[in-house]
Amino acid sequence: MAAESLRDAYGEQLVEVGGKYKDLIVMDCDTSTSTKTVLFSRKYPERFFEMGIAEQSMVATAAGLSLSGKKVFASTFAIFLTRAYEQMRQSICYNNLDVKLVVSHAGLTVGEDGATHQIIEDVGIMSGLPNMKVIVPVDSIETRSVINFLAEQTTTPYYVRLSREKFPVVNEPDYEFIPGKATTLKDGSDITIIANGAMVGLSLEAAKGLKDKGIDARVVNMSSMKPIDREAILKAARETGKIVTAEEHSIYNGLGSRVSEVTSEEYPVHVRRVGMKDTFGKSGKAWDLFDYFHMGVNDIIKETEGCFREERKYENIS
16 A cells, blocks of 8 residues: 655645635644645745744634634644643634644654654543544545545534654545544454554554454444544444454543443443553654554454454353
8 A cells, every 4th residue: 555644635735725715724833844734834825824832822813713704724743732722622612613723743653753742642632622523534535535624514623633654545536534434444244443543554454464364354444533433333343243443542532432432332342442551652663663562463463363262251151
């Protein structure tokens, strides 16, 4: 699978939608060359605001611009945006404003920048905010579709989580993002792996390895974290009976938690979670860190096989 930058896709798509919507404003906090909002600033300098290292000010100003009738995209590194939690809560979400917070450099894929910059709690933080919708795109194609959707069809707050690294392209060119809808990238009857972001490509590779072991794994991309696709989760639970979740995020308050909530409420099945286990990250090469923290292809395979071992254990007990 070819790999492409989600950040580049974001910056390029911003330029495109900026040509359609003259009331669209873009803001950044001294990270525009990294988030790729610099592309918008070059094309539409009169509609770009460089806010400096002042995330709280950016978020508050974004709220004011939205109240004035503007559609606002505000970007920085994911870790830096958490400084403005109060402003996101009180100014944007409480007022249910048309502000899109699109961040880059989230998760372990920040790599050598280390634990202080590898935020692995942000999806949980943002999902807890009333009115805030949360998206974790899987590739450049989905990122472009998400930005189109946000510019053309929404007037409420959204948090979009992008990465520094390039991700494998798994979607077809004509893919269209729909909030609250998951996509089955590989069907399977024995177990379902539900993943998002960087973990989708690894899950597809794991599914190939499982096939060699006689296990037919379904792989589902759950990019829409809030709203989440409850029907896709329940369908997987009913049809495959077992679920493994995989996320570049803490297993607490992330994808694994959301899936477990849905199944426990409506159709209890065995759920195992692959992700960061109550620990901070570490400096290292981005993709090496997945293996270090037991989130690589072999780890997904191991957790999947573990579901079958647990199933046999319970059968023996009964």
